[in-house]
Amino acid sequence: MQCILFRFVSVEQYQTMRTPIYFFGLILFIGFKAACTSQIETPSLLQEARYLAESHPDSAMRLIDAIVDPEGSLNKKQYMQYLVTRVQVRHKNYRDITEDTLIFDAARYFRQHNKDLKQTALALFYSGSVRRQQKQYEPAMVYYKEAEHYAKKAKDNSLRGLVEYNIGDLLAEQGLHYKALDRYRTAARYYQDELDKLAYSYSAMGRMFLFEEDNDSAFYYFHRGLDIAREKGSKVLQSQLAQSLGVAYGEVKRYNEAERYHREAMQLTSDSTELPRNYLNLAKLYSKMPQADSASVYAEKLKEGLDRLKDNYFQASACNFLAGWEKAQGNYDSAFAHQDKRMKVLAQIMEDRGNQSVYEVEQKYNYERIQAQHYRAQSVKQRWIIVLLGIVIIGGVLFLWFWIRQKNKQIAVQQSMDTLTEMNRDLENTVLKKRLALRRALLWRFDIAKKVLKLNEGVRMNPKNTLEKSIIAQFNNIVYGETTIDEHWEALLQTFKNSRPGYAEKIRENYTDLTETEFRICILTYADFSVKEIAVVLQQSPNTIQTRRTTLRKKLGLHSGGDIAEHIDNILR
Structure with a gap:
């Protein structure tokens, strides 16, 4: 209770206390002002970085690095924009982004709140870029395809071109040159209003044709890119494309053209460091x-x-050439000197990579330290974190219980499905056995009919043998009643209908363009009648039956020599 009691002080005591009170108040004011200024300036820094990310990624990188506490000073949406912009500018500045996995959270966020279609496409695209640097090519392609979908919905041709171009690069890395070529072509269509990017798309198309040894097409697109660069008046772009053409001509041993373009590139180079x-x-x-x-x-x-030379990679390449050149000239001391310098440059490259890794660790450490200080200063937030942590634990336990329960249900369902599958397999075997038995009965009945036909054919061949003729007539009367041999078809058709109920009707329904003769040939062929036997039943020549069977197969949709019986079983069963 003492902390809220009032007490009187003298004038001297008040004057003694006034200086520390003022000092303490000034510190509080400065701290409060700095905090407010940070809260106000951070979104502005982010907005400026997003604006410069495409055209001036180096400047955007400095702005992004100036944001020391993004999660504490930005709202949820701004923080997700920060994650996307950070990966974007790092990627454009050729930084390693394999560890920037928070971009996946941004992709999920914008996918769920996809009102900003362009931002969603960017988040998905750079998620794919991270996966690509991690050499996880299939997830990278999935992200690129999603980005393609959202870029299309956003109707942003520049972004669509970016996605298509990088899908082409991904396919080219896999050696799928023609598929990559299609993507580069699509990118070129979207880049019609961005001549620099259009020229690079043509250059990429030229490389693909060069890989496939289609030199005419390769040089056609290289030249188109160079023409665009000349039209735009960009000496830097002209120089780069001229160098590409020079290297390409050199690869195909067209040295005069190679020399011409290398010299053109040198004339266009205004920066002495590029010479x-x-x-x-x-x-x-x-x-x-x-x-x-x-x-x-x-x-x-x-x-x-x-x-x-400031570029260590190029310096290493130059030293490598000079070492080989001096060696070829017999200058071994100079060759060893250049090789030694090359090794030192390579060591410097490795050291730079290490320094960059140390810088990344330092950035991460500074960020975590500032974040920890931020949370320690806010005890109320800590209490809420403890409460939320308890809720998460309880939720986790409930989720685990629910998950186990659902898992048990899935196991039970799987067991039921296995049982049903086994029953279905047994049923299929039973149906198959019944179908085979039915077919055997059908063929048995038709076999009797065929033998009768052969007997009748024998009688016609020997009409003088009246005894055999009488016996066959009696047999026909027993089997077919009062019908004559010319009416065998109706008896055969009835036998077919009894053995295969509904098949004849279904054949007529499914193939309405069959003539009566073709229908009969279809039925008899199904019953395993030979061409000669069908010819006897239908009283036509075997050649005619063979021709009609060929026409029948075409109407049934079969190739020459296809099995008519098997086809009917597959269609009608």
């Missing part, structure tokens, strides 16, 4: 032609600018 690339390309070209003097000139120029 060593031209020197290296020309030195390699002349060493292949071979023109030793020219190669030597550009090799010397390359050596002069070697120390000014």
Whole structure:
């Protein structure tokens, strides 16, 4: 209770206390102002970074790094935008994004709240880019396909082109050059209003044709890209495409064209730091032609600018060429010197990668430290976290109980399905046995009819034998009643209907374009009658029956020689 009691103080005591009170108040004011300013400025930094991400990713990266506590100073939607923008600018600045797995949370969030279709497409696209760097190509393709869907709904051609181009790259990495080519073509259609990107799409198409040894098409698209670069007046783009053409012509040993484009690229290069690339390309070209003097000139120029190169990767490539060149000239000391320098550059590359990893760890540590301080300063939030943690634990226990219960139900359902499957298998075996038995009975009945036909045929062949004729007539009368041999068809059809109820009617319903003769041939063929036997029943020549059976197969949709009986069983059973 003491903390809320009032007491009187003297003037001297008040004057003594006034200075620390003012000092303490000033500290509180500055801290409060800094916190408020941070809360206000952070969304502005994010907005500016998002605006610059596409055109100036290096500047956007600095803005993103300036946001020290994104989760504490941004609302939920802004934080998810921050995650997407962070991966976007890191990717465009050629940073390693394999560990940026929080982008998957952003993708889930925007997929569920997909009012902003473009942001959803970006979140899914860069999720695919993370999976791609992780060499998980199938999930990467799934994310790219989802991004393609949302970019289409957003009607954003630039974003659609970006997705299509990267799907093409993913397919090209798998060696699927023609499929990649289709994607690059689609990207080019979307990039009609963005000439730089259109030129790069044509360049990619040229590479695919070059891989497939379609040189004419390859150079056609390389030249189209260069024409666009010239039309746009971009010397940087022209220089890059001219170098690509020079390298391509060199690969197919068209050295004169290669030389022309390498020289054009060198003339277009305004940045002196880029000239060593031209020197290296020309030195390699002349060493292949071979023109030793020219190669030597550009090799010397390359050596002069070697120390000014800032790109360690290119410097390593240049040292590798110079080591081989000096060795070929018999200058072993210089060759060893360049090889030694190459090894040092490679070591520097590895060290830079290590420093970058250390920087990433430091960034992560600083972020976690600031976040911890932020939560420690807010005891109310801590209490809520404890309450929420208890709810989560209780929810987890309930979920586990529910999951076990559902699992048991699934096991029971699976057992029931297994039992039903076994019963169905037994039933199918039973039905199959019955069908086979029925077919045997059908063939047995028709076999009798066929033998009668053969007897009748024998009588017609020997009409003078009156005794046999009388016996056969009596047999026909017993089997068929008062019918004559010309009416055997009706008896045979009735036998078929008794053995296969409904089949004759279904054949007529399913194949209405069959003539009466074709229908009869179909029935008798099903009953395993030969061509000669059918000819006897229908009183036509075997050649005519064979021709009609060919026509019948076409109407039934069978190829030449197809089994009519098997086809009818498959259709009508």
